[in-house]
Amino acid sequence: MSMFEDPFDARSLLGRRCSCGGNHAAAGHGRLTASPAGEEERWNRVVDAAVLRAVFPVDATRRQFLKTVGAATALATISSVLPVKAAREAFAQGGAPEKKDLKIGFIPITCATPIIMAHPMGFYSKQGLNVEVVKTAGWAVIRDKALAKEYDAAHMLSPMPLAISLGVGSAATPWTMPAIENINGQAITLATKHKDKRDPKDWKGFKFAVPFDYSMHNYLLRYYVAEHGLDPDKDISIRSVPPPEMVANLRADNIDGFLGPDPFNQRAVYDGVGFIHLLTKELWDGHPCCAFAVSKEFAAANPNSYRAMLKAIIDATAYASKPENRKEIAKAIAPQNYLNQPETVLEQILTGTYADGLGAVKKDPSRIDFDPFPWNQFAVWIMTQMKRWGQLKADVDYAKVASEVFLATDTAGMMKEMGLTPPDPAKKTIVVMGKAFDPSKPAAYVDSFAIKRT
Amino acid sequence: MKASLGFRAGLLSLLIFAAIAGLWQLATQPTAVSGPAMDPEYAKLVGAAAATGQKSAMPTPAEIGATMWKQLQDPFYIRGSNDKGIGIQLAYSLGRVLLGFGLAALVAVPLGFLIGMSPLVYRALDPFIQVLKPVSPLAWMPLALYTIKDSAISSIFVIFICSVWPMLINTAFGVAGVRREWLNVARTLEVGPLRTAFRVILPAAAPTIMTGMRISIGIAWLVIVAAEMLVGGTGIGYFVWNEWNNLSIANIVTAILLIGLVGLLLDQALASLTKLVTYPE
Numbered sequence: 224m225s226m227f228e229d230p231f232d233a234r235s236l237l238g239r240r241c242s243c244g245g246n247h248a249a250a251g252h253g254r255l256t257a258s259p260a261g262e263e264e265r266w267n268r269v270v271d272a273a274v275l276r277a278v279f280p281v282d283a284t285r286r287q288f289l290k291t292v293g294a295a296t297a298l299a300t301i302s303s304v305l306p307v308k309a310a311r312e313a314f315a316q317g318g319a320p321e322k323k324d325l326k327i328g329f330i331p332i333t334c335a336t337p338i339i340m341a342h343p344m345g346f347y348s349k350q351g352l353n354v355e356v357v358k359t360a361g362w363a364v365i366r367d368k369a370l371a372k373e374y375d376a377a378h379m380l381s382p383m384p385l386a387i388s389l390g391v392g393s394a395a396t397p398w399t400m401p402a403i404e405n406i407n408g409q410a411i412t413l414a415t416k417h418k419d420k421r422d423p424k425d426w427k428g429f430k431f432a433v434p435f436d437y438s439m440h441n442y443l444l445r446y447y448v449a450e451h452g453l454d455p456d457k458d459i460s461i462r463s464v465p466p467p468e469m470v471a472n473l474r475a476d477n478i479d480g481f482l483g484p485d486p487f488n489q490r491a492v493y494d495g496v497g498f499i500h501l502l503t504k505e506l507w508d509g510h511p512c513c514a515f516a517v518s519k520e521f522a523a524a525n526p527n528s529y530r531a532m533l534k535a536i537i538d539a540t541a542y543a544s545k546p547e548n549r550k551e552i553a554k555a556i557a558p559q560n561y562l563n564q565p566e567t568v569l570e571q572i573l574t575g576t577y578a579d580g581l582g583a584v585k586k587d588p589s590r591i592d593f594d595p596f597p598w599n600q601f602a603v604w605i606m607t608q609m610k611r612w613g614q615l616k617a618d619v620d621y622a623k624v625a626s627e628v629f630l631a632t633d634t635a636g637m638m639k640e641m642g643l644t645p646p647d648p649a650k651k652t653i654v655v656m657g658k659a660f661d662p663s664k665p666a667a668y669v670d671s672f673a674i675k676r677t
Numbered sequence: 678m679k680a681s682l683g684f685r686a687g688l689l690s691l692l693i694f695a696a697i698a699g700l701w702q703l704a705t706q707p708t709a710v711s712g713p714a715m716d717p718e719y720a721k722l723v724g725a726a727a728a729t730g731q732k733s734a735m736p737t738p739a740e741i742g743a744t745m746w747k748q749l750q751d752p753f754y755i756r757g758s759n760d761k762g763i764g765i766q767l768a769y770s771l772g773r774v775l776l777g778f779g780l781a782a783l784v785a786v787p788l789g790f791l792i793g794m795s796p797l798v799y800r801a802l803d804p805f806i807q808v809l810k811p812v813s814p815l816a817w818m819p820l821a822l823y824t825i826k827d828s829a830i831s832s833i834f835v836i837f838i839c840s841v842w843p844m845l846i847n848t849a850f851g852v853a854g855v856r857r858e859w860l861n862v863a864r865t866l867e868v869g870p871l872r873t874a875f876r877v878i879l880p881a882a883a884p885t886i887m888t889g890m891r892i893s894i895g896i897a898w899l900v901i902v903a904a905e906m907l908v909g910g911t912g913i914g915y916f917v918w919n920e921w922n923n924l925s926i927a928n929i930v931t932a933i934l935l936i937g938l939v940g941l942l943l944d945q946a947l948a949s950l951t952k953l954v955t956y957p958e
Binding site for chain 2: 331355356357358359360363364367368370371372373467468470471474490492493494495558559560561563564565567571577578582583584
């Protein structure tokens with residue numbers, strides 16, 4: 224994550240963008256994107272920049288002023304007339320949250336890392352929120368509890384807010400998804416007895432588990448086997464099993480494999496039950512998985528709480544995206560209160576140096592990554608798969624639903640406010656197993672598949 | 678002679694326990710067979726069993742004993758909303774069971790009285806009772822969550838619905854089965870209907886009602902574990918589910934034994950209550 228430029232640097236141009244699309248001056252690109260600063264400092268700079276910009280609307284004047292007197296003097300001078308410190312504090316607090324005591328539901332998987340770690344590592348309390356993170360047994364339960372307003376916000380699979388908004392599988396309720404949690408981070412795990420059947424063509428009659436019908440896992444597994452000529456509804460069977468029960472089922476030979484979230488892929492290896500056939504990043508590098516979801520009603524009724532929560536999540540996600548923080552995070556989320564897993568399992572997942580279950584140690588630092596930006600293109604892709612597999616019967620305005628549920632604009636605004644650089648919402652290329660996806664032609668994409676249920 | 682029978686039975690119980698534990702220990706003894714030598718770097722990343730090319734094994738009774746001892750030493754700790762001691766979890770479950778059971782008793786006993794006294798009501802309600810009674814209480818859970826919109830109340834509702842039937846049926850049966858002579862004596866003495874109900878019918882039907890309650894609480898205790906596994910949050914069922922996530926069989930066995938123990942205590946409590954209201958004729 225890059226940060227805002229130093230407004231007290233005479234060389235920087237406030238408000239002019241670098242060619243990389245980042246919100247910083249071109250000259251500072253390398254330095255800024257390379258050097259991560261502390262949270263506090265980054266925010267302070269945002270405020271300083273705003274104050275300076277107000278004092279010197281013309282860039283040239285500011286630079287002249289800074290060159291003449293020097294940055295330190297400039298800051299001292301401006302602070303003496305303007306309450307910069309108070310502005311910094313006011314910004315850090317934002318509006319007072321309408322509701323301070325919040326409940327956020329999560330499923331104990333590494334996808335929820337930002338939601339979970341924000342609790343022990345204090346990202347929520349920094350926003351003045353008193354959040355209780357509640358472990359929940361399964362996706363249907365988390366959906367029902369969120370719909371019943373028992374949770375103020377919830378960890379969901381990224382297709383779930385779309386399904387809830389569209390009324391697929393539940394009563395239609397407007398739902399929003401302001402932040403993705405993680406990208407990549409899933410895997411296909413097979414029982415150890417199948418270690419010689421690495422070609423999906425040999426998988427006829429296999430029983431697979433996915434966490435939920437409306438999950439990236441389901442769509443990716445279907446996509447993968449279909450690309451290898453198997454019909455996911457006829458040649459294999461796919462059942463919905465809550466993630467925590469997958470390893471137990473694999474051990475009991477109830478299933479032959481699963482496309483599931485971590486830590487359960489790595490846990491299967493740790494317990495000698497299965498091996499990692501492939502990471503989902505090998506199918507689609509950068510695919511979304513889980514999401515932070517809030518009902519439209521809650522966001523409208525408690526705008527400040529909503530913003531504070533979202534800030535905490537974006538903050539935590541940014542922190543989690545840095546490889547050097549991953550070991551610390553593994554330690555923070557391993558206890559019984561959160562994931563309840565051996566620390567080494569989580570460390571292998573988060574650092575990407577892992578045992579594959581077949582006797583080799585593999586290294587892939589991007590095995591899981593964290594990126595909050597809810598690209599609308601993701602939503603469109605997900606809906607094409609809902610359509611492809613017959614979950615979505617009626618015609619749908621892909622772009623409209625995508626922009627209503629995946630709140631890219633909100634998130635971008637929030638990121639800017641926090642001094643982070645939001646990406647350009649139009650620029651996202653999606654390539655799944657070598658096949659490019661054009662989000663402007665979703666219907667044609669659905670039609671282009673040989674195996675489908677439409 | 679009687680004492681010595683008890684002594685012998687106790688001895689036999691101990692022997693059976695020792696035999697089971699011994700067999701278990703033998704069956705789960707870590708085998709010395711080592712697979713092909715593993716890369717030490719790899720072995721460090723996986724569990725002990727996987728490092729020798731095996732599945733992780735069942736824990737031995739000794740390991741379970743150690744886990745149990747650890748849990749029982751500190752049963753009431755709270756380390757965050759998702760991590761509470763086993764004693765607290767049991768207390769949550771007990772609270773839910775007693776609340777659901779109490780509500781069920783409040784409904785079932787008066788209704789059972791009515792059904793037992795009036796053949797008309799009995800006939801009218803019979804089809805409903807017969808259809809609803811065999812439904813697994815957990816089947817109510819999605820419906821309860823959907824309509825009540827509160828998982829805590831939903832699990833209490835599930836306890837309510839599963840414990841209401843045995844009490845209802847037993848109360849009705851007990852009330853209907855009060856001896857004709859006693860009722861006739863009451864009528865001869867011109868006792869009012871309310872007084873008859875409380876002074877004649879209730880004491881006569883009490884043992885049957887208590888038996889219904891005893892069945893109910895047993896069922897309620899069975900159901901709460903499953904309900905909490907489904908909904909999560911707190912309770913001994915949640916504890917089992919949480920440890921299942923972690924594939925920690927030792928903790929699960931600990932929970933199983935404690936669930937059994939609490940179930941036994943509940944049953945004994947109601948059994949002694951039954952004794953209190955039973956009079957020799």
